[in-house]
Amino acid sequence: MPVPLPPPPPAEVRPVAANDLRADNQRAAELQGKTVDLKQQEILIPVGGAAGENLRLQADTQQYTFEEERFVARGNVRMDFRESYLLADELQVDLKTRIAIAVGNIRLVRGAQEVTGERIEYNFALEEGALYQAKGILNTQTLTQLEAPSPLANDPAPPPAGGQVLPRTQRGRVVRFQAERIRFSPKGWEGEGVRVTNDPFDPPELEVVTQKAYLTRKPDGTEQLDTESSALVFDQVNSIPLPTFGLKFGGDEEDTLPLQLGYDAQDKGGFFYQQNFNFTQADGSLIRVEPRFFLQQAIGLRDRGNNEGFSFGDLASQAQTPDQGNVGESFGLGVRYRSAPSPQQQTNLFAEINGLSFDEFTRRVRLRAEQRYLLEGGSLLSFSYIYRERVFNGIFGTQPVSQRIEAALDSAVIPLDTTTDLTYTTGLALVQAPSDRTNLPLAEGASGSLEATLGRFQAAAAVTRRFPLYEAETTPATREFLQYTPNPVTPNFSLLIGATGVGSVYSSADAQGTLTGTVRVGGVLGRFAREALDYTQVGVSYSQSLIEGRSPFIFDRAATTQRLTADFLQQVYGPIRAGIQTSWDVSTGREIDRWYVLRYDRRTYGIGLSFSPIQRTGTFEFRIDDFNWGVDEAGRPSLPTPVSDGLVRRSNR
Numbered sequence: 195m196p197v198p199l200p201p202p203p204p205a206e207v208r209p210v211a212a213n214d215l216r217a218d219n220q221r222a223a224e225l226q227g228k229t230v231d232l233k234q235q236e237i238l239i240p241v242g243g244a245a246g247e248n249l250r251l252q253a254d255t256q257q258y259t260f261e262e263e264r265f266v267a268r269g270n271v272r273m274d275f276r277e278s279y280l281l282a283d284e285l286q287v288d289l290k291t292r293i294a295i296a297v298g299n300i301r302l303v304r305g306a307q308e309v310t311g312e313r314i315e316y317n318f319a320l321e322e323g324a325l326y327q328a329k330g331i332l333n334t335q336t337l338t339q340l341e342a343p344s345p346l347a348n349d350p351a352p353p354p355a356g357g358q359v360l361p362r363t364q365r366g367r368v369v370r371f372q373a374e375r376i377r378f379s380p381k382g383w384e385g386e387g388v389r390v391t392n393d394p395f396d397p398p399e400l401e402v403v404t405q406k407a408y409l410t411r412k413p414d415g416t417e418q419l420d421t422e423s424s425a426l427v428f429d430q431v432n433s434i435p436l437p438t439f440g441l442k443f444g445g446d447e448e449d450t451l452p453l454q455l456g457y458d459a460q461d462k463g464g465f466f467y468q469q470n471f472n473f474t475q476a477d478g479s480l481i482r483v484e485p486r487f488f489l490q491q492a493i494g495l496r497d498r499g500n501n502e503g504f505s506f507g508d509l510a511s512q513a514q515t516p517d518q519g520n521v522g523e524s525f526g527l528g529v530r531y532r533s534a535p536s537p538q539q540q541t542n543l544f545a546e547i548n549g550l551s552f553d554e555f556t557r558r559v560r561l562r563a564e565q566r567y568l569l570e571g572g573s574l575l576s577f578s579y580i581y582r583e584r585v586f587n588g589i590f591g592t593q594p595v596s597q598r599i600e601a602a603l604d605s606a607v608i609p610l611d612t613t614t615d616l617t618y619t620t621g622l623a624l625v626q627a628p629s630d631r632t633n634l635p636l637a638e639g640a641s642g643s644l645e646a647t648l649g650r651f652q653a654a655a656a657v658t659r660r661f662p663l664y665e666a667e668t669t670p671a672t673r674e675f676l677q678y679t680p681n682p683v684t685p686n687f688s689l690l691i692g693a694t695g696v697g698s699v700y701s702s703a704d705a706q707g708t709l710t711g712t713v714r715v716g717g718v719l720g721r722f723a724r725e726a727l728d729y730t731q732v733g734v735s736y737s738q739s740l741i742e743g744r745s746p747f748i749f750d751r752a753a754t755t756q757r758l759t760a761d762f763l764q765q766v767y768g769p770i771r772a773g774i775q776t777s778w779d780v781s782t783g784r785e786i787d788r789w790y791v792l793r794y795d796r797r798t799y800g801i802g803l804s805f806s807p808i809q810r811t812g813t814f815e816f817r818i819d820d821f822n823w824g825v826d827e828a829g830r831p832s833l834p835t836p837v838s839d840g841l842v843r844r845s846n847r
Contacts, residue, residue, distance in 0.1 A: 249273055249274065249275040249287070249318075250273065250274040250275075251265065251267055251271070251272070251273050251285070251287070252267075252270075252271070252272045252273075253267035253268060253269055253270060253271040253272070253285070254268060254269030254270050255267070255268045255269055256268075262288070262290070263288065263289040263290050264286060264287065264288050264289065264290075265285075265286065265287040265289070266284075266285070266286050267284070267285045267286075267287075268283070268284050268285075269283070269284075271283065271284065271285045271296070273285060273294070273296075275318075277304060278302065278303065278304040279302075279303055280296060280300070280301070280302050280303075280314070281299070281300070281301040281302075281303075282296035282297065282298055282299060282300050282301070282314075283297060283298025283299050284296065284297050284298055291317075292317060292318040292319040293315065293316065293317050293318070294314075294315070294316045294318065295313070295314070295315050295316075296313070296314045296316075297312065297313045297314075298312070300312060300313065300314050300325065302314065302325070302330075307330065307331065307332065308330055308331050309325060309328055309329070309330030309331075309376070310328070310329045310330060311325045311326055311327050311328040311329065311376075312326055312327040313325070313326040313327070314326070320379075321379060321380050322377070322378065322379045323377070323378055324375060324376065324377045324378070325375070325376045325378070326374070326375050327374065327375075328371075328372065328373045328374075328375070328376045328385070329370070329371070329372040329373075330370070330371055330372075331368040331369065331370055331371070332368060332369045332370075332371065332409075332417070332419070345602075345604050345617075345619040345654070345841060345842075345843060346617050346618075346619055346654060346655075346656040346694065346841070347606075347607050347617055348607050348615040348616075348617050348656055348657075348658045348692070349617075349656045349658075349692070349694055350656065350658045350690055350691070350692030350693075350694065350712035350714055350735070350737075369390060369391070369392050370390070370391050370392075370393075370394075370398075371385075371388060371389065371390045371391075371407075372388070372389050373385035373386060373387055373388045373389075373407070374386050374387035375387070380411075381410060381411060382408065382409045382410040382411050382417070383408075383409050384406070384407070384408050384409075385406065385407045385408075385409075386405065386406060387405065388403075388404050388405075388406070388407040388421070389401050389402070389403050389404075390402040390404075390407070390419070391798075392798050392818065392819050393797065393798045395673050395676075395797075397430050398430075398798070399428065399429050399796060399797060399798055400426070400427070400428060400796075400798040400799055400818070401426075401427045401430075402421065402424055402425070402426055402427075402436075403424060403425050403427055403433075404421035404422060404423065404424035404425070405422060405423055406421065406422045406423075407419060407420065407421045407422075407424075408420050408421075418474055421436070424436045436452075452469065452470055453467065453468065453469055453470065454467075454468040454470065454814060455467060455468070455814040456468065456811075456812060456813055456814060457805060457810070457811060457812030457813075458810075458811050458812075458833065459497035459810035459811070460584070460592065460810065460811075461526075461548040461560075461584075462486070462488045462490075462491070462526065462548060463488050463490050463491030463496035463497060464488070464489070464490030464491065464495065464496060464497040465488075465489045465490045466486050466487065466488045466489060466490070466526070467486065467487045467489055468484050468485070468486045468487075468528070469484070469485050469486075470482060470483075470484055471483045471484075471485075477533070477535070478533070478534070479531065479532060479533035479534075479541075480530075480531070480532045480533075481529070481530070481531050482528075482529070482530040482531075482532075483527075483528075483529055484527065484528035484529065484530070484546075485525070485526075485527055486525065486526040486527065486528065487524060487525060487526075488523075488524045488525070488526065488548075488549075491523065491524050492524040497810060520551060522549060522550035522551045523549045523550075523551055524549075525549070525550045526546065526547060526548045526549060526550065527546065527547050527550065528544070528545070528546040529543075529544070529545050529546070530542075530543065530544050531543040531544075537568070538567060538568040538569075539565075539566070539567055539568070540565075540566045541564070541565055541566075542562070542563070542564040542565075542566070543562070543563050543564075544560075544561070544562040544563075545559070545560070545561050545562075546559070546560050547559050548560075556640055557582075557640060557642065559581070559582065560581065560582045560583070560584075561579075561580065561581040561582070562578070562579070562580045562581075562583070563578065563579045563580075564576055564577070564578040564579075565577045565578075571606065572605075572606030573603060573604065573605045573606055574603070574604045574606075575601075575602075575603050576600075576601070576602050576603075576604070577600070577601050578598070578599070578600050578602075579597075579598070579599050580595065580597065580598045581596070581597055581640070582594065582595075582596060582597075582640050582641075583595040583598060583835065584833070584834040584835065585749045585750075585834055585835045585836070585837045585842060586787070586809055586834040586835070586836050586837065587748070587749055587750065587751065587837040587838075588753070588754055588777075588779070588786045588787070588837070588838060589753060589754060589779055589782070589784055589786055590748055590749075590751065590753070591808075591809075592809060592834050593627075593628070593748050593749040593837075594627065594628060594640075594641035594643070594749070595625065595626070595627040595749050596626045596627060596639040596640040596641050596645055597624075597625070597626040597639075597640070597647075598623055598624070598625050598626070598627075599623060599624045600621050600622065600623035600624075601621060601622050601623075602619065602620065602621035602622075602623075603619065603620050603621070604617075604619045605617050605618045605619065610657075613659055613660045613661065613662075614657065614658070614659045614660075615657070615658050616655065616656070616657045617655065617656050618653070618654065618655040618656075619652075619653070619654050619655075619841070620651075620652065620653040620654070621651075621652050621653075622649075622650075622651050622652075623649070623650045623651075623652070624647070624648075624649055624650075625647070625648055625649075625650055625747065626639055626645055626646070626647040627639075627641075627645055627646070627747045627748070627749050628641055628643040628644065628645050628646075628747070628748055628749070629644065629645060629646035629746050629747055629748070630748065631646065631702075631704075631746045634646045634648075634702055634746060646702070646746060646747070648700045648701045648702050648746060648747075649700065649701035650698055650699070650700050650701070651698070651699045652696070652697065652698045652699075652840075652841070653696075653697050654694065654695060654696040654697070654839075654841050655694070655695055656692060656693070656694040656695075657692060657693055658690060658691070658692035659690070659691055659692065660688050660689070660690050661688060661689040661690075661691075662686070662687075662688050663687045663688055663689055663715075663717070664685070664686060664687040664688075664717070665684065665685070665686040665687075666684055666685040666686065667684075668682060668684050669682045669684070669721060669723075670682070674723060675721060675723045676723075676797050677722075677723060677769075677796075677797060678722050678723070678765075678768070678769045678795050678796060678797065679722050679795060679797065680797055680798065680819050682721070683718060683720070683721045683722045683723075683729065684718075684721075685717070685718055685719050685720060685721065686717045686718055687715070687716070687717030687718075687719075688715070688716070688717055689713070689714070689715050690712075690713070690714040690715070690716075690735075691711075691712065691713050691714075692711070692712050692714075693709065693710065693711050693712070694708075694709075694710045694712070694839060695707070695708065695709050695710075696708045696752075696839045696840050696841050698745060698750065698840055700745070700746055702746050704743065704744065704745065704746045705742075705743045706741070706742070706743040706744055706745045706750075706751070706752060706840055707741070707742040707743055708739050708740065708741050708742075708752045708839045708840060709739065709740045710737050710738065710739040710740075710839055711737065711738050711739075712735055712736070712737040712738075713735065713736055714733060714734070714735035714736075715733070715734060715735075716731075716732055716733025716734065716735075716761075717731075717732070717733075718730070718731045719731075719732075720765065722765060722795075725767065725768055726765065726766070726767045726768070727764075727765060728765055729763075729764070729765035729771065730762075730763075730764050730765070731761070731762070731763040731764075731773070732760075732761070732762050732763075733759075733760065733761045733762075734758075734759070734760045735758070735759045735760075736756075736757070736758055736759075736780075737756070737757040737758075737759070738755065738756055739752070739754065739755050739756070739757070739839065740755075741753070741755060745840060749837060750837055750840045750841070750842065751840065752839055752840045754779045754781070754786065755781055756779070756780035756781045757777060757778065757779060757780065757786070758777070758778045758780050759775075759776070759777040759778075760774075760775075760776055760777075761773065761774070761775040761776075762774055762775075763791065763793075769794050769795050769796055770792075770793070770794055771791075771792075771793045771794075771795065772791065772792050772793075773790075773791040773792075773793075774788065774789065774790055774791065775787075775788070775789040775791065776788045776789075785808065786808075787806060787808050787809065788806060788807060788808055789804055789805070789806045790804065790805050790806075790807075791803070791804045792804075798818065798819055799816070799817060799818045799819065800815075800816075800817040801814075801815070801816055801817075802814070802815040802816075802817070803815075809834060811833050811834065813833075
């Protein structure tokens, strides 16, 4: 138990100003063994450390004992030291040991971080201390985030985004924690009996409970919270054990679940399981190792991924006896590396092998390397190399790109007025990909098809204007309106019109240009606060394109002149919502893409499932708001990258 503060020793009390104590050495000698009251004013106390370093102290009453060299302050105490300040009922500072002890209604504030408690001990010389019965907040505001724009972020008719079913919630909120004791130092702190939650309300619907937790400050300015023998507790009742649990605050990437499930017919034969191991380096960079097990292929029901739709009859017809002599075919491995030495610079590396077998090794491997620079004004300059990329190009389906080396510049959204936005992108690339142009020099490539290698210059721009048709009043952020969402939902409807132009020139003297006009109407009805049918998201868009010229490649060839896109998401009951996203080529009557979406959303977390029977890919996502668990901003480089109007949407990095 903490030892209570000793009462100040009885002594003769004489009023002396703080400046007098430092200025008159002779008088100080005369006062040896005395305790004096100081005038009620701010005083400076020398505590050592940096040259001339002092702490500032204010209180209702302040006393100083010369023989013990100890200050005692009581009532509305405030102590300022370096970039922090402390509020307490009572404070003692021992100048001999350089130790401060404060009790009663402790509040310690450093920047955006705040901690409260009942007792704090602090050593100014070692910059170490302990706080008892601590409660506080961790600011999750990104400190080093590279806000990377995607190409034509305001495009009025982007491809369906079914690969991401859980939208990222607004960051920059706080995570609350409490602990029986916290020991802190310049490197971070260690807590005992720790509970962490991202819920602003009590009792919290989600908590991480652990006996020990460690918060470490990284050189890149981020903070890493790691726990031992922890558990994820839902609604104060249900819990999931977590042997280890890590949260990174202030980083630019999302942490992923320790495990993931997904569906990928082409590379992984269908359903697969993935285990994630994160290794944070001393410089703040991250290495993620992703062992994978191809469940469907292991039991002999491999999906061949033929872009013709999905049915269980297909699986039955493909049933086969597993190849016991080649067990490695059922396993894969992915590795990622990410480093952000500054807020304006980021390095991303990705590699995977699908099937641990050396047969046709080059056709099992996919690689991606990217260097990104955030420029003044928010534009993004990137340099990338990709080996065996998959893209999804509308009616052409999934197409391979054997190699692509590219330098690209993506602008941030440029507001022309309150309702009109402009974006642009440009890039220079060397591309090796399948071609059906027999007049070009072709050679068999990594895709197994005849391929051409050509240079390509591309430029594109999009302008959009939004017309609000209806918007209800915003509701307060109370528990009543935040049962199933972290932010209040405001019913609204709007009309969007826009134009997108894309031009590509190839070293073969070919050129392709598209000009697309789009009209979209959509919005949200309901507030997602009642038990059923209180949320309906709907949108319909129509695009008309003019196409001039033809790409010598298939992966970026534009062919759809009329496109109809619709999306629908409906609350079924409670936190459960179901929806569909679909896109059609009106001129041919052929469906371009379709995604089914199923979501379970709560105020602090969410679970999402999505599946495309045309692309034959699917995702499972688990989001924990402000814990950085959820949608990976770096995208899913193992899944197809969408292409529309001849433009590769590099957002799926």
